[in-house]
Amino acid sequence: MTDALATYELGKRYGKQWALSDCSVAIPAGSISAVIGPNGAGKSTLLNAVVGLFPPTTGRIELFGGDPYADPSMVSRVGFVSQDRPLYRDFTVSEMLRFGASTNPRWDQPAAEARIASLGIPLGRKIKSLSGGQQAQVSLVLAIAKRAELIVLDEPVAALDPLARREFMQTLMDDVVENGQTVVFSSHLVGELERVCDHLVLLNQGRVQYCGALESFSQGHRLLVGPRVDTAEITALHHVIRASHTERQSTVLIRANGKAIDPRWDVRDPGFEEVVLAYLGQRASDLESSR
Amino acid sequence: MIEFHLDSSSGVAAYMQIVHQVKRAMRLGLLRKDDQLPTVREVVAQLAINPNTVLKAYRHLEMEGLVAGRQGQGTFVLQTLAGPELAGHAELRTELLAWLDRATALGLDDEDIAALVASTLDERFRALQQEEDGAA
The missing domain is CATH 1.10.10.10 (Winged helix-like DNA-binding domain superfamily/Winged helix DNA-binding domain)
Known part of the structure; x- marks a missing residue:
């Protein structure tokens, strides 16, 4: 599978602070990828850089095999929904669509109108009088009707209630069935990712901790529970993501590497959410040692 | 559907x-x-x-x-699975009922039984998987 998007040792510095460093990710065409990480991990910085909002400090970006900063036509192939929804509050929905039509060469007006109608949003209503969920849907429809091959969404559902989140994802996934776009979105709603994503980028403190198929991530870890051991003893044998100890018991999350596991451990499959939280909970010192 | x-x-x-x-x-x-x-x-x-x-x-x-x-x-x-298996169901159900009676007589309640069944299925699944992995 070819990559719709790839970054190579991408870095972005704000003043003295590196928001991203040494960040290499590959997003296969046709995948639905989630970028997750704690606040300040660099999620928005990464997404803003890949849609061409500002040039990276170091490294480079490839979109569909080309350089987005050298080829301005790339802009029309990428749909972006930023965290603060790009809508004009005093416009009506139909004015917003007309704006979309006039600024996008491949605009699909019938599709945009059909989506808005199926969502039950009146075309004559002003954006500011719509609910949060409806505003999110309108900004999604704008990205969809652009007929972009890559849709990038920065925290699209963070401010929505569960029902509105579900409806938003339904609209997005329904369009993906029809048009097969690549989707990249950031989120910190870890529990809801598994049903939507097939690819995962884990960011922590501006660095990539994992980039790959969600399935290998979920299945690539084991939770060991057993009698108390020294962390050193277990790190000698396995790649440890997180270890916690009580007086008598040790609980260790490891990356499965095919090596046999000592039978005194009770081996469990940790859930997706548990593995994600273990990664995100790693401190700077852990990150250094695991590299 | x-x-x-x-x-x-x-x-x-x-x-x-x-x-x-x-x-x-x-x-x-x-x-x-x-x-x-x-x-x-x-x-x-x-x-x-x-x-x-x-x-x-x-x-x-x-x-x-x-x-x-x-x-x-x-x-x-492509195929109907239900037919022949449903015939076998009755027999299995009778045996299962007898087994459940024994479990109850031994002092297991419904939750104990469910846990035992789940963990046995789980172990069996793992054993079968290991066999497969070994064969592959």
């Missing part, structure tokens, strides 16, 4: 849950030969899940020879 539901806390991959639900429906006679599975679009619209997940589940079922895609129409069930 059947509807799928997903349990995101089960730890079972979403596509596998769909596979299990199709097989279960076939075993129970809810899906018979020539019945159509929901289209990818219908499943996606209903569950708001990744279309690739549904495709993967249907491919898995195709590889097992249970369903087949028909060009431009959708995915259809």
